[in-house]
Amino acid sequence: MKRKITLKHIARELDVSISTVSKALKNSEEISRDTKEKVQAFARLYNYKPNNIAISLKNKRTKNIGVIVPDIVHHFFTTVFRGIEKYANAKGYNVIVCVSDESFDKEVINMEMLANGSIDGFIMALSAETQRKNDFNHLREVTEQGIPLVLFDRVTDEIRCDQVIIDDRAAARDATLRLIDNGRRRIALFTTETYLNVSAKREDGYRQALEERGIPVREELILRLPYQYEEENLSGVFFRDQEFDAVLCVNEIFAVRAMRLAQQQGLRIPEDISFIGFTDGLLSRYSAPTLTTVAQHGEQMGEAAAKMLIDKVEQEYDETDARSYRTRVIPTTLIERESTAL
Amino acid sequence: MKRKITLKHIARELDVSISTVSKALKNSEEISRDTKEKVQAFARLYNYKPNNIAISLKNKRTKNIGVIVPDIVHHFFTTVFRGIEKYANAKGYNVIVCVSDESFDKEVINMEMLANGSIDGFIMALSAETQRKNDFNHLREVTEQGIPLVLFDRVTDEIRCDQVIIDDRAAARDATLRLIDNGRRRIALFTTETYLNVSAKREDGYRQALEERGIPVREELILRLPYQYEEENLSGVFFRDQEFDAVLCVNEIFAVRAMRLAQQQGLRIPEDISFIGFTDGLLSRYSAPTLTTVAQHGEQMGEAAAKMLIDKVEQEYDETDARSYRTRVIPTTLIERESTAL
DNA sequence: CGACGTTACGAAAACGGTTTCGTGTTAATA
DNA sequence: TATTAACACGAAACCGTTTTCGTAACGTCG
Known part of the structure; x- marks a missing residue:
């Protein structure tokens, strides 16, 4: 086990001072051609690399x-x-x-x-x-x-x-507007239960889009789900009643799970109901059907x-x-x- | 901007030596009750925390x-x-x-x-x-x-x-055996093109399982795909001909993509064809149908x-x-x- | 009263570098 | 020949700790 070599070792071995070695390795003008070559050759031979910790302590970086x-x-x-x-x-x-x-x-x-x-x-x-x-x-x-x-x-x-x-509000607004302009009117929002800045902003954007298009916000269409929600929370009834024809989800997991439930209720996507999620991950790309989503460009x-x-x-x-x-x-x-x- | 305080500052302020401060903070027996209290109080007041870098240098850890x-x-x-x-x-x-x-x-x-x-x-x-x-x-x-x-x-x-x-060979073998014991006979393997240890071992396990059950290995059922493979590589024909009734995939992406292609060919999963993947990620859990997979317990x-x-x-x-x-x-x-x- | 043991602390080395400042030697200049 | 500049290098401080060792002051004991 060959331990790491230090300036001190080189100095001792070559019978010069530590400062000389340090300067030689940095190609300082102060040191003669001869000495520099000698030191550098030795350092290379023994694969000298300065100790990061020591440098950090000195530089305070x-x-x-x-x-x-x-x-x-x-x-x-x-x-x-x-x-x-x-x-x-x-x-x-x-x-x-x-x-x-x-x-x-x-x-x-x-x-x-x-x-x-x-x-x-x-x-x-x-x-x-x-x-x-x-x-x-x-x-x-x-x-x-x-x-x-x-x-x-x-x-x-x-x-x-x-x-x-990212401009969460604008992103949610644009997504919602897109749904509206696609002819959807009863747009639900599936968001998180825990308080997160981003969720709040996305909800704002959702509301704003509806208002802009003169569609009243129906609070019962806004679902707040725990992160690992149980299927029952999204009762099948909810879908069966055709309470809505589009869903904006604040993440892709909610979207993919909701899509499955909708499918199980016999709804066709996107004909009967469409979905938009957030985060362009694997799920969005590989789900069936593939999911329209807001890419955040992480x-x-x-x-x-x-x-x-x-x-x-x-x-x-x-x-x-x-x-x-x-x-x-x-x-x-x-x-x-x-x-x-x- | 209040810069971080050091032992030296405390020492100077309290008119004792650096060593005394250091020892006092470590509750050393060497230091009198009085001095320790004085030093500790001062340190707490100014929220003294030792510098990690200096400690690293000293301890070589x-x-x-x-x-x-x-x-x-x-x-x-x-x-x-x-x-x-x-x-x-x-x-x-x-x-x-x-x-x-x-x-x-x-x-x-x-x-x-x-x-x-x-x-x-x-x-x-x-x-x-x-x-x-x-x-x-x-x-x-x-x-x-x-x-x-x-x-x-x-x-x-x-x-x-x-x-x-993980025992990649055994895992692939077990998965393959499970497919066989479920009545599958024409089992394909979708693996990676690039050389990876793990892929090779999984292939071994796949071969071993077939041999154990006396099923000849058909090389044309082993597909080596580039990581981001194009859909064409998995030609629809491949599925349409019903060349196989089960697929073992070395990762979940391959599995999910293959499932989609199979579905597009009108095959029912798992009735007509079943799939097993590796890695128990989001895709496996949320794909339609959900994917049987080898959990590696990362x-x-x-x-x-x-x-x-x-x-x-x-x-x-x-x-x-x-x-x-x-x-x-x-x-x-x-x-x-x-x-x-x- | 001298030898000795405590107690409570400080000086200094060490970790591995960088950098400033001196200084001895040589060579150029007046 | 005396002065000075250039050259090549070393000593030492410093970054912030830890730790060993030394020691002054004091008390105790025989």
Whole structure:
């Protein structure tokens, strides 16, 4: 087992000082041609690589960014993560991921663990519990320490920081308008029970679209489902009565499950009833029928978030404190598939 | 912006030495009651938290583990990751994730980035390219430096290290046997084109099951598909001719797409043809019909891998070099759903 | 009263780098 | 020949901890 070699070893071996070795390896002008070649050859031979930790301690920069998400087994967050990782890696940064599991406490603990020097900045989406409690002190502490923070998707305006979001309201509005313009009038909304910013905004957009077209909002058509809802919640009766002819769902799982129930009731999709979901994941692409859905372009969001964060991290060092926070809105795309095909 | 406070600040403020502060915060016997209380109160007041980087440098342990996976937008890897993150977090470790994107070069670069002090050990699944090239020098270098390594799912026996795998051969064999015992005789195998260990083993299991039951293997029933295959590859004719009455697929995407094509050809599932896939993801659960599939229990694999790694990391410090490598085989479960229901 | 043991603390080294500032030697210049 | 500049390198501080070792002050005991 050959342990890693350090500057000290090289220095001792070549009978020069540590500083000389350090400078030689950086090709400093200060060092003679001879010495540089000698040192570099030796370093190459023994495969010397500087110790990241030591460099971090000296520079007070880790080249790590912390990502905290509520859930990782979730298509949207995964694609965002891919975007982050891609951009960060290209810039020489590593990504430390923590999962808050929708829990406030875990979110706080994870932030604290990372905030003590492990990372240069945070990218995160708030947990459901954090949004419910409306307690953002952990975010505030971090930003007050001067650690850059970028929030995406599940954001709050209580904290001054960069944000990357989609226009959930507009996306839901556009989707609803599309249904209306396709001749649908009794449009239901299947949304989440737990309080999430995004769900609320999507509901707003839904309402807005109906109002714009002069269709009264019928509250009984708005279903709030627990995340892992039981089939009974969507009673077959609901479908059988033909209470509605279109459904907007705030995620693709709700949509696919609802489609199945409708089919089991003998309804034809899209002839009798059409569906639109959110998140362009595997389910949307491979369900039968394929699902029309609002693509959130998670990867793009991730790249944007990583770029904003890294820009801020790196400017910290040359710039004056030109603190200004930006919000980037990534445009959504309505991907039309069989579930709304006319 | 209040910067983080250090031992030095506390020492200066309280007019004691840095060592005294350090010891007082650790409740050392060496320090008087008075001084300890004074220091601890001050630390609490200013919310002192030791700097992780400095501690890492001193201890030569980072409490970070590196995870390298070929892809993150992939249900199986994501669940494994969740298992890793869960266990690691519970043990006070953070997880740095790198995505190799199935590329050998990225895998090497990522390993090198992390191996220079950033992490205490690796958990990884090999990229497709690495498996094809059969080049494992980057793994060897890392293990020779004494950095613990745990391989999962996509492993190699060329490197001496811990492994967490499923018994792909047995799982495929069992699934195939189940199809046979359900009365199926003309069983096709849809597998990947690119060379992957796991695919090869699954194919083995498939062949073995047929042989065991005295059914000749018909090579024309084994289809090797590119990962993002075009519909044409699975020509409708293939299904229409009723060349086969069951299909074993090495992943759930293949299975779901094949089911759709079969349905389009007017075949009834499972009456005319049944399907079994691998990976119990969203698709299997929500497809129509729901898909019988081999659950790999990724989360369990992740936890097992993390446990093995952390055990090794922590024993490094007390134990003698009792190097012994273990392979944990996580049992799979065949989850029977509509696609094989009789 | 001298030897010794506690107690309570500080100095300093160490982890592995980077960087500033000196300085001895040589060579060029006045 | 004395002055100075350039060159090539080393000493040391520093980043924030931990930890070993030394020691001043005090009390106890024979």
